[in-house]
Amino acid sequence: MPPHVAIVTDSTAYLGDDALSAHGITVVPLTVVIGDEAFEEGTEISAPAVAHALQRRHPVTTSRPSPAEFAAAYGAAAASGADAIVSLHLSADFSGTYDAASVAAKDAPVPVRVVDTGMVAMALGFTVLAAAETAASGGTVDEVVAAAEKRAADTSAFFYVDTLDYLRRGGRIGAAQALFGSALAVKPLLRLADGRIELLEKVRTASKAISRLEEIVAEQAGARRVDLAVHHLAAADRAAALAERLRERVPGLDGLVVSEVGAVIGAHAGPGLLGVVVSPH
Structure with missing residues (x-):
């Protein structure tokens, strides 16, 4: 046995x-730390609470x-x-x-x-x-x-953020890239590659960036059997609309999860995050 x-x-x-x-x-x-208070992710703090703290510019950090x-x-x-x-x-x-x-x-x-x-x-x-x-x-x-x-x-992850500033603050993307993006007032598209966050494309507006995100996901999925996850932070309407469009555009779609990210990822990505995971079988 x-x-x-x-x-x-x-x-x-x-x-x-x-x-x-x-x-x-x-x-x-x-653990998520806001100011001098520590909270366990999943039980003691919500992603909306983290988004609120970030919007009010309270110090937010995470720990293993x-x-x-x-x-x-x-x-x-x-x-x-x-x-x-x-x-x-x-x-x-x-x-x-x-x-x-x-x-x-x-x-x-x-x-x-x-x-x-x-x-x-x-x-x-x-x-x-x-x-x-x-x-x-x-x-x-x-x-x-x-x-x-x-x-x-086999799994890919792509995401849009309103600003690279939160990732820069947390050390999850290079300061030079963050400053370059801000200087051009672009809306960045990023991807997860080799365990790191990489800048994929720079798009001029939020609406164009989200449309491009949709295109990238459809291309990545192709006709394969895939599971998708659409994540967001304080962007539920955007996430729901994107999920509905992907239902129509991905012919091999098996499972689709739409959810707000947890507090830890929210703390680093910031409000406005919209991400999609493409996971073939």
């Missing part, structure tokens, strides 16, 4: 409660979980019967979460494989689900990791 492989991830995967419960996925939360928090999660999974654990996390270029998980894995009561997916938001979420489905079908640790790595490698 193959070993029972438990799946652990972090709160930036933004999976819904139903998906987490259905697959028995454990989530270790990151501690190794002790991961140790507790791994211990609980082992106590529940897991023979091994696959722990899947957001890009190590964005956060020290992967490092904290790796420290805890060394002393875990069962073997733990920690994976830097290079992803974030539902790009991470779809990767986690692929791993969970393989584990549920009796896959070994190697098979679970391989399923996750394949899904991550």
